[in-house]
């Protein structure tokens with residue numbers, strides 16, 4: 359896999375952000391059932407420590423969610439890997455992410471060579487994520503908006519990934535899914551959700567499977583600066 363990213367010295371890291379530490383995370387993900395080498399390679403390459411505050415950088419390659427400010431979190435690497443693996447099953451080209459947050463999940467998708475569109479409702483987080491995309495030379499399309507409306511002007515999308523939890527699937531998003539496309543989203547109560555993976559077939563029928571329990575921050579309405 360060719361990883362499309364510019365790697366400056368700070369992106370390569372040292373000590374607790376070194377390649378050796380990242381390789382250990384990848385081995386852990388492999389032991390925990392992540393099989394797709396393309397995904398493992400993307401996780402190995404994308405510098406997660408640049409997507410969190412410097413004071414937390416030493417924890418960047420632990421398999422855990424971490425705070426990113428504004429009451430939000432960067433997802434656990436295993437969850438990012440599992441969701442990405444699920445999306446790749448339909449061999450997508452154009453992907454929509456709802457909930458840019460730190461920008462890490464979007465960067466992993468872009469490193470896989472996908473055309474990434476991402477929407478974030480908190481302006482402050484989106485501005486920081488955009489800076490990171492620029493630093494890493496990642497060409498990611500992003501929008502400050504309430505992602506529950508999706509991005510209809512740019513759709514349909516071969517795959518859609520929702521990285522915030524809602525009590526039910528959002529119809530506007532399912533409607534923007536191309537034929538054969540896969541949508542992955544955490545659905546359920548505030549403190550625990552099921553990771554749903556659904557695919558739209560040629561007749562417009564939707565098939566659905568559950569990938570397991572997850573905990574995400576809530577999908578909220580409206581926008582904030």
Ligand code: SAH
Nearest residue numbers: 432457459460462463478479505521577578
């Ligand atoms: N994918 C992110 C995870 C971020 S946590 C990462 O890799 O870091 C979930 C994000 O979803 C938060 O930043 C939150 O502000 C955002 N969010 C919640 N509701 C949203 C909505 N309706 N539209 C867009 N973003 C939303």
